[in-house]
Amino acid sequence: MSEQTVSSRNAAWREQLRKSVSTKERTSIPRVHMHELDPLVRSHNNEEVNMGLTLEEALLEAKRCLDCPNPTCISGCPVGIDIPGFIKRIENNELLEAASILKRTSALPAVCGRVCPQEKQCEASCIYTQKLGKEAVAIGYLERFAADYERHSGKLSVPVCAPSNGIKVAVVGSGPAGLSFAGEMAKKGYRVTVFEALHEIGGVLKYGIPAFRLPNDVIDVEIENIKKMGVEMITNCIVGKTISYEDLKNEGYEGLFVGSGAGLPRFMNIPGENLIGVMSSNEYLTRINLMGASRGGDTPVLTGQHVAVIGGGNTAMDAVRTARRLGAQRAMIVYRRSEQEMPARIEEIKHAKEEGIEFLTLHNPIEYEGDESGRVKRMRLQKMMLGEPDASGRRSPVEIPGAVETIDVDAVIVSIGVSPNPLIPSSINGLSVSKWGTLVVDDHLQTSIPAIYAGGDIVRGGATVILAMGDGRKAAAAMDDYLRSKKNQKN
Numbered sequence: 001m002s003e004q005t006v007s008s009r010n011a012a013w014r015e016q017l018r019k020s021v022s023t024k025e026r027t028s029i030p031r032v033h034m035h036e037l038d039p040l041v042r043s044h045n046n047e048e049v050n051m052g053l054t055l056e057e058a059l060l061e062a063k064r065c066l067d068c069p070n071p072t073c074i075s076g077c078p079v080g081i082d083i084p085g086f087i088k089r090i091e092n093n094e095l096l097e098a099a100s101i102l103k104r105t106s107a108l109p110a111v112c113g114r115v116c117p118q119e120k121q122c123e124a125s126c127i128y129t130q131k132l133g134k135e136a137v138a139i140g141y142l143e144r145f146a147a148d149y150e151r152h153s154g155k156l157s158v159p160v161c162a163p164s165n166g167i168k169v170a171v172v173g174s175g176p177a178g179l180s181f182a183g184e185m186a187k188k189g190y191r192v193t194v195f196e197a198l199h200e201i202g203g204v205l206k207y208g209i210p211a212f213r214l215p216n217d218v219i220d221v222e223i224e225n226i227k228k229m230g231v232e233m234i235t236n237c238i239v240g241k242t243i244s245y246e247d248l249k250n251e252g253y254e255g256l257f258v259g260s261g262a263g264l265p266r267f268m269n270i271p272g273e274n275l276i277g278v279m280s281s282n283e284y285l286t287r288i289n290l291m292g293a294s295r296g297g298d299t300p301v302l303t304g305q306h307v308a309v310i311g312g313g314n315t316a317m318d319a320v321r322t323a324r325r326l327g328a329q330r331a332m333i334v335y336r337r338s339e340q341e342m343p344a345r346i347e348e349i350k351h352a353k354e355e356g357i358e359f360l361t362l363h364n365p366i367e368y369e370g371d372e373s374g375r376v377k378r379m380r381l382q383k384m385m386l387g388e389p390d391a392s393g394r395r396s397p398v399e400i401p402g403a404v405e406t407i408d409v410d411a412v413i414v415s416i417g418v419s420p421n422p423l424i425p426s427s428i429n430g431l432s433v434s435k436w437g438t439l440v441v442d443d444h445l446q447t448s449i450p451a452i453y454a455g456g457d458i459v460r461g462g463a464t465v466i467l468a469m470g471d472g473r474k475a476a477a478a479m480d481d482y483l484r485s486k487k488n489q490k491n
Helices: 003-020 023-027 055-063 083-091 095-105 109-115 127-132 139-153 176-187 216-228 245-250 281-289 314-325 346-354 423-427 465-490
Strands: 168-172 191-195 232-234 253-258 278-280 306-310 330-335 358-361 363-370 376-389 395-408 411-414 452-454
Touching (some): 139 216, 176 216, 245 253, 281 411, 376 411
Parallel strands (some): 253 452
8 A cells, every 4th residue: 555545544534533523622621731759759769750641641632632734733843743643543542553653753752752842842833832822732741651552562563664775874872863863774774783882772861861750661662672673783882982983984884873962061160160079960860870870889979968950951950859869958959040041841840849959040159168078068159130131042140249158068960061072073084063062064964074964962062852863863864865876876
């Protein structure tokens, strides 16, 4: 059966389903709310906070979707998921088919259903938000539900892959950009090998996001599914050190996708940053999430009773909530702007507050002070007020003259952003690099070396999981065109 025939039948089926329930009935249904673990319980363990939807809740929420003739929600999704398509399958209780639709364009639907900022993307483009003045359809909750249902059913589907074309491509990094690229290229018939520097596949999904927000078993199932598509994954291999780009070319790899992320932490360059107990969120979360530091072992991490996390993004929320779970009596977010300017998801801020996290907004560290052993003991904070908006549109923080306070801390985690991993740019001659250390790419994510494409944080300097996945998908389509054109020219 041709794709056009399948598409026509799906459209007819969806139209019939849409007409079976009136618009008035659909729009009168209130948005579902996700059940969560009790804050007093979850703040002392690593169990997942969000508990998912029941079947009844998912079926009812799916009924809210109006199946718009021009679904703007799709344009709000960086990987272009057929959102009305999978939601209508849920409404009709065809749950495995819903999961299958997700996998056509998303390599990690169970991950995205948990960590993507849907409220700023697909749900922000929902007609409920745009025109009806109501809460958007809970697209993220439904995506998670469909992916989880398939996983628990034991009937995991593997996306259909084209016959092998014999062309080898390599991927640097196994984070969301690399995995998305790998899955898309496997579908197109390429022989794909992912090279990961660390000992586990997953990149930031594994080392950066705590289990209480994204359990490892969820990640592992999605990675295993990509492996079933024929993708080879090699760990403990650093491209640029263990193996060079020239080595890859000599081994027959005709294309390279760089998704090595942004793992270089930024600091504020203030006095006392070299004290024991002051660390980056990257180091802190990697030691705990990937190396089991909270359980002792060879890579322990310093903990404390008074822990301050500097920053207001999702990573800062992950770090401060982790500190709470490791026993901190006073766990604080220190942020130089107000809460309204925080880039973290509203849900993450809500969860942090429920778990007893203290928010010191409009405060900025200016110095850390240590004890005789060299460990941080105090932090001096400059109080701030908001001035005019900066280039990002957020109001700039301005110092309040003479307003400085000192508080006790025995651990400080700095989470003010990261810079791109410099290894690939420095190890491959001819790659154009921006003044920020990011790889320079064109509109098709092609670098200055035609056979090399790049995406995710190594290009963006720091972004969301779904934007990185969108880059991987876009780069795969572009590299496919490039390699096919190159092959045709040879013939």
